Structures are given as structure tokens and as C-alpha cells.
């Protein structure tokens with residue numbers, strides 16, 4: 001059938017008919033809300049590169065997590081800022097670290113919220129790289145031990161899911177082993193499986209104070225032009241025991257999300273990263289775009305590409321908009 005008998009506009013004539021044929025529905029249940037925890041109390045300091053995102057002490061973090069939960073957002077992702085950095089990032093796996101303390105307190109106040117912890121060394125090391133550095137090189141195998149210790153300390157604090165974001169080879173296996181050997185066989189691993197070396201992490205590095213002090217992350221994070229390699233990364237992480245796999249960033253990598261969805265049956269997360277967030281906030285501040293519509297369109301696009309879980313700093317705003325819709 002062809003025009004004039006066929007007219008696709010028939011199913012677009014009003015909101016209710018559009019609703020009936022809508023293919024992708026966004027819900028607060030799709031979101032994971034990332035939060036940055038610092039030592040101290042009563043701290044709620046806006047991160048200048050990320051308007052609307054804050055450095056939070058544990059007490060303030062609980063309030064933020066509670067409002068997310070009330071809006072139907074099931075999960076938060078925690079990043080920690082240490083009191084002191086050193087060569088081997090010891091605070092990453094300290095029971096007294098900001099993340100460990102936050103996990104304990106959040107799970108006590110809000111037992112039902114799913115607390116995911118980012119497992120990485122870059123916020124904790126004085127050189128800002130994601131592991132052990134020797135002669136200007138990031139060493140893979142010695143780093144695995146630190147990552148595993150870090151993941152275990154998060155599980156001991158009560159984390160529901162651990163999420164390694166370092167891109168070392170073999171980290172999922174190392175973490176699965178240490179968790180299982182210590183009675184945490186029920187704690188899932190969400191791996192940052194296809195994580196690219198991206199300029200879109202710019203604002204995050206101010207938020208997490210994790211800018212590498214020399215060089216860059218190109219020897220461990222993926223090269224942006226590569227798609228087939230992403231599928232190999234995801235496949236390896238699945239073989240090593242990842243329960244949820246992630247593509248990061250999201251917007252310049254929607255094709256990677258799509259291919260990951262087509263090739264694997266694991267739950268798939270996509271990270272709508274700091275640069276993607278801050279560009280929208282900056283343009284909205286200038287009055288150049290309609291923030292609510294643009295954010296909804298972006299998050300819907302990430303889901304339409306194939307993501308089941310969308311990690312986004314817009315989570316609370318977007319959930320409010322979805323509820324009031």
C-alpha cells in the first residue's frame with residue numbers, strides 16, 4: 001500500500017493515539033543516580049563544572065538518596081573523594097573510606113535502595129591513574145589485587161552491586177573470585193565493559209578530583225573509533241562473570257549500545273556521562289534549549305538504542321518530569 005491510501009500521520013494526530021503506538025517508555029525505574037561522597041558533615045557543595053551536582057557528606061547524601069528513592073529511582077552509584085591520596089590509593093580499600101562509611105549509613109537508613117559502588121583507584125591515587133604506576137606505566141596485574149580488595153571492602157560495608165570502572169584486563173574475574181571466597185557470592189558485578197577514553201569525562205574529573213597528573217588513560221580505556229573491540233570487551237567480561245555490562249559514554253556510542261543489545265542477553269547499562277550532562281546544563285542556562293525536552297529525548301534515545309539501565313546525573317529531575325507528565 002502506498003500514499004494516498006497509506007498515511008503514517010494517522011497515528012500521530014493526538015497525544016493519546018501517539019501513546020498507543022509508542023515504542024519506548026522511559027521510567028524512573030530505569031535510572032541509576034550517581035553521587036559524590038566526601039568526608040565531614042553538613043557538606044553540600046555544588047561542583048562548578050556540573051551545575052546541580054554536589055559533593056555530599058554522608059548525612060546529606062542520605063537525604064539525596066531518599067528523595068531519589070521517593071521518586072521511584074531504585075539505585076544510586078557512589079563515588080568517593082578521599083581525605084588523603086597516595087601512590088597506591090590506600091583509601092580506596094579502607095573500611096574508614098568515604099564510600100565505605102556512606103554505604104553503611106545509606107543501607108542503614110534506606111535498606112531497600114540498591115547501592116552500587118564505583119570500583120576504581122583514580123580518585124585515590126596521587127598520580128590520578130586507575131591503578132599501580134611504575135616508571136610512568138600503569139601495571140595491569142598488580143592493580144587487580146587493589147581493585148579486588150576495594151570491591152571486597154565495598155561488599156563488607158554492605159554494597160549491593162560493585163562496578164569496576166578501571167579497564168584492567170582480568171578485573172572482573174579477580175573481583176568475582178575475592179567476593180566468592182569471602183561469602184559474597186550473591187553480590188553482582190556491573191562491569192564498565194566497553195569504556196572509552198573520552199573527553200566527555202572532563203567535568204567528572206573536577207567532581208572526583210581524578211585528573212591524571214601525567215599522560216592520559218589511552219593505554220587502558222578503549223579507543224573511540226572501535227566497535228568490534230567493544231564486543232570483545234563485553235564478551236570477555238561476561239565470561240569472567242559480569243552480571244550487568246555497561247557501555248560508556250552513551251551519546252557518541254549509541255551504535256555500541258545497539259550492537260551490545262543485539263549480541264548479548266545480559267542486562268545492559270549505559271552511562272550518560274558528566275560531559276553529556278554539563279553540555280545540556282550549559283545550553284539550558286543560556287536559554288538555547290528546552291532542558292526538560294532535551295533531557296527526556298536524550299534518555300529515551302539511550303533506552304531506544306537498547307540500554308535497560310541508564311546511569312544519569314539528570315535522574316532526579318527526569319523522574320520528577322516523568323511523574324508530573
Ligand code: PBG
Nearest residue numbers: 120122165200201204273274275
Ligand atoms: C573512574 C570513573 C570515571 C568516570 C566514572 N568512573 C572517570 C574516568 O575514567 O576518567 C566518568 C564518569 C563521568 O564522566 O560522568 N575511572
